[in-house]
Amino acid sequence: QVQLVESGGGLVQPGGSLRLSCVVSGFRLEHYAMGWFRHAPGKEREFVAAINWSGGYTYYADSVKGRFTISRDNTKNTVYLQMNSLKPEDTAVYKCARKRGGGDYVSAQYDFGGQGTQVTVSS
Numbered sequence: 001q002v003q004l005v006e007s008g009g010g011l012v013q014p015g016g017s018l019r020l021s022c023v024v025s026g027f028r029l030e031h032y033a034m035g036w037f038r039h040a041p042g043k044e045r046e047f048v049a050a051i052n053w054s055g056g057y058t059y060y061a062d063s064v065k066g067r068f069t070i071s072r073d074n075t076k077n078t079v080y081l082q083m084n085s086l087k088p089e090d091t092a093v094y095k096c097a098r099k100r101g102g103g104d105y106v107s108a109q110y111d112f113g114g115q116g117t118q119v120t121v122s123s
Helices: none
Strands: 003-007 010-012 018-025 034-039 046-051 058-060 068-073 078-083 092-099 110-112 117-121
Touching: 003 092, 018 034, 018 092, 018 117, 034 068, 034 078, 034 110, 046 068, 046 078, 046 092, 058 068, 078 092
Parallel strands: 010 117
Antiparallel strands: 003 018, 018 078, 034 046, 034 092, 046 058, 068 078, 092 110, 092 117
């Protein structure tokens, strides 16, 4: 059974940092590219970042480029999202996902399985 469990969210002031984690089980992490998405109230789900199977290639949405860093540790079955210089517009539920097959990272199909973790940026 594929499981993805996100954690690390919370309330942070603008300019602050958070590190999200996504622990996976039920499949071999090293066989898949992974992504992070976010969903804010009243908005559509938004692609945030993706990383290839080895961690040697990453891709970011323009809105987070230079502030967020995606990484992975296949030995720990974990994908991370380091978020720095957070802004109120980063407030959302963040979810990790397993990429299906080939294709570009933004428009590809992903498998979601976790509840997500809430990130709230507010003073």
